[in-house]
Amino acid sequence: MAIDPSFPIKITAFEWVPEFAQGQVRDLRVRWALEEVGQRYEVQYLALGEHKQPPHRARHPFGQVPTYQDNEVTLFESGSIVLHIAERFGGLLPDDRAARARAIQWMFAALNTIEPPLMDYSIVTLFEAGKPWSEPRRPAVEARIHERLGELSQRLGDRQWLDGDGFTAGDLLMVTVLRIVEGKGLVERYDNLAAYMARGIARPGFKKALADQLSGFAQTPPPEASAWMEKQQQGE
Ligand SMILES: N[C@@H](CCC(=O)N[C@@H](CS)C(=O)NCC(=O)O)C(=O)O
Known part of the structure; x- marks a missing residue:
């Protein structure tokens, strides 16, 4: 319709x-x-x-x-x-059925695997900053983030986008998720992830x-x- x-x-x-x-x-x-x-x-x-x-x-x-x-x-x-x-x-999604399924897989990975530890960081440093439990939690939160970002960086390698050369809805969500901690020195520790995020936010649509x-x-x-x-x- x-x-x-x-x-x-x-x-x-x-x-x-x-x-x-x-x-x-x-x-x-x-x-x-x-x-x-x-x-x-x-x-x-x-x-x-x-x-x-x-x-x-x-x-x-x-x-x-x-x-x-x-x-x-x-x-x-x-x-x-x-x-x-x-x-x-x-x-935002490839026509090829397998490539489409992989793009959707990255949408879930962004929201379900990468976003939760990054939101924990926002909770500790923003929403609950100053609470007695926040500072003690921070090292564990950062360690979990680095585990996931390190793995993401490995998988991205020298690709332009998560599944190769074409930007998809998976990249759109992943870039917005990485932006949650933009400038905090977390994504920036991984050159290829920082460049990937920068490519995303340089798009005219963004x-x-x-x-x-x-x-x-x-x-x-x-x-x-x-x-x-x-x-x-x-x-x-
Ligand atoms: N999983 C939801 C999260 C939505 C969400 O957290 N929205 C925030 C703004 S970014 C909100 O409305 N917060 C107010 C509240 O939760 O009361 C989504 O991705 O749409």
């Missing part, structure tokens, strides 16, 4: 996030995928707390962003959305997606932002 111009693709994103999260919110993955396949979209911005209200929960059971809606389906989970975009529009995400944020935090951030830090 073609995209119905009277029912454009819609995604959700946050109206405001703290500065450290700007450029990292996961609607970036969806924006990038849509740029790569040349599809226009509209963004519905959610005010602080709106993501936990019933209308958004109807789209997303966990009250998060991103979500995606087209004339066929409403979806949550950035990985499933990128897969849907890649399947619906050409350009640059446009990032610029659009950044320009969409409200410039000033809403009045309730500091109370909300305090509550988040207390784990409420």
Whole structure:
């Protein structure tokens, strides 16, 4: 089914996030995928707390962003959305069935094998920084990251992209996942991974997606932002 111009693709994103999260919110993955396949979209911005209200929960059971809606389906989970975009529009998955399966395998590897230890690092150094348990956890978290990144670096070798010369949805997710720790000296320890990440973020589609995400944020935090951030830090 073609995209119905009277029912454009819609995604959700946050109206405001703290500065450290700007450029990292996961609607970036969806924006990038849509740029790569040349599809226009509209963004519905959610005010602080709106993501936990019933209308958004109807789209997303966990009250998060991103979500995606087209004339066929409403979806949550950035990985499933990128897969849907890649399947619906050409350009992010190879036609050859085996190559396609390998690209999808890398999508899962990005989200299920590489992202968890990198998110542990964000928890220790950002979300729970200053908690008594965070600093003691850090060496083990970094060791697990290096185990996985070392293995990824070995497999990538001197390839351009994970499965050879063609950029796929697997690379799109892997690059956004590696970016979680960009500049922290973790990915940068592996020359080929750092160059791979740099190749990904040099793509015009990524640059446009990032610029659009950044320009969409409200410039000033809403009045309730500091109370909300305090509550988040207390784990409420
Ligand atoms: N696995 C989900 C994670 C989504 C997620 O963590 N979204 C964050 C923004 S990047 C969010 O909405 N956080 C607010 C919350 O969890 O309450 C995905 O990849 O879409």
